Amino acid sequence: MSDADERASKEEREIMTARVRVSGVVGEIDPRVYGGFVEHLGRHIYDGIHESAHPSADEEGFRTDVIALVQELGVTTIRYPGGNFVSGYRWEDGIGPRESRPRRLDLAWRSTETNQVGLHEFSHWLEKVGSDLMLAVNLGTRDVAEALDLLEYANVDADTAWTRERAANGRPTPFGVRMWCLGNEMDGPWQLGHRNAEDYGKLASRAAKAMRMLDPTIELVACGSSGRDMPTFGSWEREVLRHTFDDVDFISCHAYYQERGGEAQEFLVSAVDTDLFVREVVAAVDEVAAERGSDKRIMLSFDEWNVWYQFADDGTKAGDLVDDGWPVAPRLLEDQYNVMDAVVVGDLLITLLQHSDRVRSASLAQLVNVIAPIMTEPGGPAWRQTTFFPFSLTSRLGRGTARTLEIEGAPRVQSARFGDVSAVNAVATTDETGTSVFLANRSVAETAEVQIDLSALGAASVAVAEAWIVTDADYRAANTLAEPERVAPQALSVTREGDVLHLSLPPVAWAVIRLAD
């Protein structure tokens, strides 16, 4: 092949046109898919959301600059207080006068928990932020009685010892927590009180039945697998639900992704794993429904998902905890995210929306400093990581009904795990004020010219109200303390011919187009 032919063929290969057509309806988007997760871990609470000496701190010691960023992020619910932490947590340590709260060892993160923030303080913070609380109970080192105590303290409107104590602690009216997680990652050998599926299923069923007797209005989440690669994945869900099917509303899914061995292309298609994860969990839980002849549908609470640089390239855990004297609020899991990580996060959101009929709750793990979209420096600034942008834009623009998009002609990428995969992934959402189309180009090398046919929406008269892209010539670019605004969404150029939108997605890019009157 001559040089000119080679160049021409390369251009042809590198610029392919993806034709995207709005087709069917997936389902209504539950706003709770835009949830977050706050764990007592590292500098998440202390020296993160709470820092009394910070210049921006309010009268309760909460950083108002962080509150503003959490509001901008658009998290609807926040799962609290863990995570692995909850499996050793005594919730009563976090109520009452602060000066008499005990300091405790947190075995999960080899830290000291001062208990200066507990249920009351966290609820105040949530009121300021404007998000709803989703509480996890400790089924690791504790049992049904303690879960009932917490539920009574939080939700009951009657004159009892616990509700009097709540009132004495400044809260006469119930907190009214709607969603409750029955423990955390009980399938994981690392979890305090780890059990097999049968033992956990029986315990979760007993806890759920008792909790519903106390408050029939709550929604309950049973622990599913802490990863699709867990050896018990699938059988865990089936066994747990054989014990809890009548008692719970959700089964949880947790998934973390990272680039390994410099394999950027492989990392970029991580959402294919999420898609399979959802399909396989749905199949497992519906199998239990079929066994019982039930038309009840257990929903998925994808209540931990994110990019997390958890493992070193040799497979060992990065940042394994060492005994360095049980510190308070050490710097743990403070991953710095780049543009490629943001594209993966945006693509994971597209995938969760593609399953809106069954994924009715999800929590980005986590929120501040700990594998987080928001970082802070003690006494210093707070800033947005790259992953902040796809989340905030999707939460703001991706409401209403999720619609499937058919994609033809997109560049392909080859994955060692998933084979031949479309480089372009996309979903659309429609609500009473307009339509949004979310797109990811997961190729490290190829630009995708995209044509979006909106004719199925009858959107001819509707204008492009805004369009954003997260990309960079250097996909390893990140926002840091030294350069906190290095990466930001840029305006995306979109042209229009009738019902067809035209745009160009460079390699490693995530974008949203909003059409509205």
Ligand code: AHR
């Ligand atoms: O989010 C960090 C940890 O990941 C959580 O504590 C645990 O539930 C999961 O393994």
